[in-house]
Amino acid sequence: PSPRGFAMLSRRHFLQGSAAAFAAGPAFALSPRPGGAATSLTLTAGAMPHRLPGCSADSLLWGYNSTWPLELRVQRGRPFEAVLKNALPDHTAIHWHGLRIPFEMDGVSYFTQAPVEPGQSFRYAFSPPDPGTFFFHPHCDTITQLGRGLAGVLVVEDPRDAGLFDHDQVLVLKDWRVRRDGSFEDFTTDAGAAKAGTFGSVRSVNGAAPPEIVVRPGARLRLRLVNIDLTRIPMLGLRGAAQAAIIATDGNACTPFPVDGWRLGPAMRADLGVVMPATEGAEVFLEDIWSTKPRLLAKLVTRGAALRRDGAQPALRLPEAELPVPDLKAATELEMALLAGHADPKMEAWAKANGVSIDELCLTRKVFWSINRQSWPGMGPGLKPDPLYELKAGRSYVIEIFNGTPHLHPMHLHGHTFRVVASTEEDVRPHWSDTVLVRPKERVKIAFVAGLPGDWMVHCHIIEHQETGMMGYIRVA
Structure with a gap:
């Protein structure tokens, strides 16, 4: 049996069918290269002891390269390569949160790539188009893996910022x-x-x-x-x-x-x-x-001697963001409703019939939330509902997000940076974001230009909400 609207494949079938498309490249040591060549490094996901505040003994955190938190700095527009080596007991992957990069590099297990099993590796390669502060984390069993600390920071530096700060x-x-x-x-x-x-x-x-x-x-x-x-x-x-x-x-x-x-x-x-x-x-x-x-x-x-500067100081601001600007007059308007959801017993029955566990597939047995009355409680091989919307690359869209629940929801759209343009609850300072906080009963409008082709996830980043149904995707073609 298959839940309505979902296509199903066995996990073994998915991994076998994806082996050629998702083969990992060679490992790279941390080695920035001259002459515009790629900045290359290896990210080893593993456990490490770390003493947290107020604790009498170390906790066994999960992180990258035995450092918590790991901070990477790369240059805007410069090729970047990172090979994930999985030294964890569970499969994982890396989602590069907020980066407008190709769909195949988005790092969502069972969706953009096969999960990276223990002892395996996967090569990510892209050129970050936008400067700023980003981070990276797993996108499967995220409650546990991010709960243990599996995340890092990626700072994309912009030469235009030079000299602005000490x-x-x-x-x-x-x-x-x-x-x-x-x-x-x-x-x-x-x-x-x-x-x-x-x-x-x-x-x-x-x-x-x-x-x-x-x-x-x-x-x-x-x-x-x-x-x-x-x-x-x-x-x-x-x-x-x-x-x-x-x-x-x-x-x-x-x-x-x-x-x-x-x-x-x-x-x-x-x-x-x-x-x-x-x-x-x-x-x-x-x-x-x-x-x-x-x-x-x-x-x-x-502390120490005061800094002396000659002449007028630059304003406390950054160079203007260079992003695709949506045409609000020509934009197609869409709606996205954040609502309660209901469990579908067919999903667990399907997993049992195919001899796989809910945990193995990054699924959950509980469903509490939905988007447009459609719940998607986790990732699995071939477990994919219909898209919320199908968009055309290069066209402008405005999505009105309505929060019909009594709780806050930080809503994240993969692969895009959108403009927050309106709210029913406050006067909005228009600004660029990839995650917008929507309050109970609030309607927030976001505007963007549909980007690279792919199926781009949209979900609440209160991870328990994401993994209990408040997740979907938009298709860009």
Whole structure:
């Protein structure tokens, strides 16, 4: 039996049929090459001990190259090659979140590529077209793999930014479901998955307690905030700076706007431009101000001789983002409704009949959510519903996303960067994003030019919502 609207293949059949298309290339050591050749490296996914804040013993995290968090920096438009080597006990892949790259490189197991089994490898190769702050993570059994920490940051540098800042700091925000002895708790609960998500018990910044960053008086900083948590939505606040503004959303330059009150949903990024006071010993506090008692994210302190600069200083902003601009007057308008979903018992029956486990296929037994009343609770070989919409490459589209649930949903569209243009709940500052936070009963309009051909996933990045039904895809041809 097959669930309605889904085509099914056995996992063995999928892997055999995909072997030629998804064969891995050779491994590369970390070796930037001169003359415009590819920057090449190997990313080994494996376990590593790491002491999390408040724990009495190490936790066994999952990460890349025995570093947490791993930060990669590459040049805009320059060829980039990364070979994933899987030293984990489970299969995995790498999704390059926010990057407008070919469909075959999008890194979704059973969808764009065969899963990379333990001991196997897979070669990713692309030239990142846009500068900014991005990250990468698995897209199969994401609750467990990202819950254990399997993610890294990719900064795509732009030569146009040279000289704008004295310091460039990445701050990765993540909660952990760990006990005091370092052992992991269950990563998901039905109560959490059906509501706002299951929150972690330990909060961290770069896998540690909130850092104290020491800089010289008058320094100009670029703080790249990356929220890789599965659930938490901080509200940013910053106090004590001489100047401060959000200068990029999801890595894309924007007209600067105040930091205070910006909500950073899971998978969202915000680049902050900060000018420190000109006096020694000044303190600047970056906080999560969601609750009545602010939670420190980072403390900036001035120390040493003040920086001296000649002449007028450049504005606290980045060069304008260079992205395909949608034609709003000619755009085709579509609707996307975020709603509750219902379990389909046929899916588990199919898996049982074909001799495969739900866990092996990245499926879930529970369905709580849907998009346009269609639920897709995980990835499997050939397990693919009909597309939500079929689009034409190069044409402009506006999608109105309606949240018909009582919970927030950070909605991510693969392979595209869209313009957030309107909301029924607030005056929108038009800005570029790949993940937009939609509040209960809110209608948000996003506009974009359909990009490279492929079936591009769209889903909630509260991962428990994604893996219990709030996932679909649009087809671009």
